[in-house]
Amino acid sequence: MADESNTGSIAAAVAPNADAKAPTTKKKRSPRHRKTAAEMGRALSEAPAAKPRRYSEQERKEKLKLIETQVSESKGTLKDAIKSAGISEQTYYQWKRTAKPVGQQAEKPLPAGEELADLVRLEEENQRLRTILAEKLRAENAELRKRLGLD
Structure with missing residues (x-):
């Protein structure tokens, strides 16, 4: 056990380690190579930014009908049909949710007199x-x- 009453020099107890290495400096990197205008133009032409495509209501209906027929004729899976139509799955499901079902589009409203008679009956x-x-x-x-x- 160490003697608690020992008041000797702390510096003597902690002697500098002669084997310890001095911190080394980091290697300096060379600056990055900057692209020239020709290289930047070439890079832009290789991967153009995708411009969002807006489809009209008629185009949406046609694409939904095309996908529906492909799936019903068992030409492949729903995912394959969506890919062949050129839209994403999210777009397909959004269009499907907002589009009216085919059976309801052809239905015409009843005149008010007939509706009232049906209601009474x-x-x-x-x-x-x-x-x-x-x-x-x-x-x-x-x-x-x-x-x-x-x-």
């Missing part, structure tokens, strides 16, 4: 079905009371 049928249901429930309830001996 449905209301009458609804009332008739409610009364039938109420009668059945009353009969079932009476039968259960009779079985349990509550009447």
Whole structure:
């Protein structure tokens, strides 16, 4: 154990290590080679920036129909059909979500007089079905009371 009352020189205890290496300086790098205008023009022509393409509503419908027919005819998977149409999957699903289904586009609205007549007819049928249901429930309830001996 070390003697706590030892008040000797700290410098003597921590002697400089003669074997320790002095920190070395970093190697200096040469400056980067700057591209000339011709090299920059060539680099730009090799990879042009993709300009977003805007499709009209008619083009969207045509592409969706094309994809639908390819998938239905089992010419490949949905992903293959989307790729062959030249759009991304995200675009396909966005267009599909916003487009109206084919069956609903051909449907024309009914005139107001016919709609009102249909509504009245449905209301009458609804009332008739409610009364039938109420009668059945009353009969079932009476039968259960009779079985349990509550009447």
